[in-house]
Amino acid sequence: MVTIYVNNKPIICKDKELLIKVLKENDIFIPHFCYHESLGADGNCRMCLVEIEGSKRPQIACDTFVYDGLRVHTKSESILETNKDILELELLSHPVDCPTCDQAGECSLQNYYMEYGLYDSRVSVAKNKKDKALDLGSNIMLDQERCVLCMRCVRFCSDITKTDELVVMGRGNDSYITTTPFMRLSNPYAMNVIDLCPVGALTSKDFRFKQRVWFLDSTQSICHACSKNCSIFIDHNAQKNQNDHVHRFRPRVNTMVNGHFICDEGRLSYKKANETRKNDFIMKSRISTYESILKHTKKLLQSENAIALVSASLSVEQMLLVKELSEMYLFDVYYDYKEDEKFGDDFLKSSIKESNLYTAKLLDFKLVDKPYEESLISKSLILNFNSEFISKPRPIEMIEFLTHEGKFERSSSIFTYEYFHNDMGLLINSDGVISSYKKSSKVKSEKFTLLKILNDLLDESYTNESIYEKYKELFFKNIPYSKIMKQSQRLGL
């Protein structure tokens, strides 16, 4: 370790670490466009210039490696003037269409202007006109005039996905980003360039002009669209007199799971959160009340010979309570899952589409196969916990616990419960990493959670924490609940 001095304050850091990384990790404001943690340095934007004692000229922090005794200034008068000049250069041909730009509110250019600029334009010649609203493919629109040519998007396609769909054409002031001739932006991770773009040059066709970002609330969650369990932010809000609406999923940095990225299919799976069942309980095909269906289910569980099928996407806590219920009423629990080889790859996407298969196996639930079909013959009640794979070979009593419309609407009794975006819980991914997703404190629940329904069936009052604590030693290597709430933990396979 070495000691460096930034604005005369000592910082202890690793020797030969990149200066910009040290500054960011220590929450020291350093403007930058081209450097990104996931892509490294490129040195093209010059926004990160700092003053280094003993050096004649300002140096870029993204190409400076720290050493013991290094003295850096980020706020001296001369460096602030330099940053301001570079920013003015970046803005020379900018259309300044912030009022109609989707990036407004989360735009580095806008933020730096407020920090360093606040000047009137000195440009007396016509601005350099380029193409606007170009459809690049994969849900992405490009505005070439807003681009600061940081190359993050180009580097993502060349270094991360290795698909090379984006290039810089032209020279000098006439340079612009476009697709490689005869190519469209079409890789399954393409929409990450929208998050990488520090300005409003790359925007999502799906999200464009729908919401101002300052009206959105962000909740820390986990994508449920495959067993990778990428960390995400759910951006949502409730319009006046309307229910909460999810507007987008965005990647949340998690070095143990997904790094900085998510796949496009997972990103767009936010739509399922807006398509949940209406808030109703159904008993024998009629709308009923929670109390009556609860009573009906308890009675059936006492008198009938039951079998249960769970979705392998239920949370750890939900599966543990199903396990408790199965032990109370002595029924077997089965699970099934879908494997989609075309979807899986060697980056993030897993061919297993269920998000918590690991837990179903850990709790010794049985895989749906012949035994399930055969054992159905002797059963008189099926409990379906949100599984899509349910079969009902003959008229048989069925209780379903569903978040979305089901296959057997007319012949089942149904408990409707909250989908994951309005709930909290734990998931274990295909690499054995356990992570938590949270519930937004701003959203009033419209439906009961599955935990509440299962607690009522068990006459218990477990919380997410207490049910996890009960089984922590047996299944989860004694990892404290509070630790998982803060950060993902590796259980191992």
Ligand code: SF4
């Ligand atoms: S489009 Fe965005 S990410 Fe790509 S070079 Fe321009 S500013 Fe950078």
Ligand code: SF4
């Ligand atoms: S890789 Fe899987 S978990 Fe990650 S965003 Fe895509 S679908 Fe969701």
Ligand code: FES
């Ligand atoms: S961030 Fe250092 S030159 Fe762009």
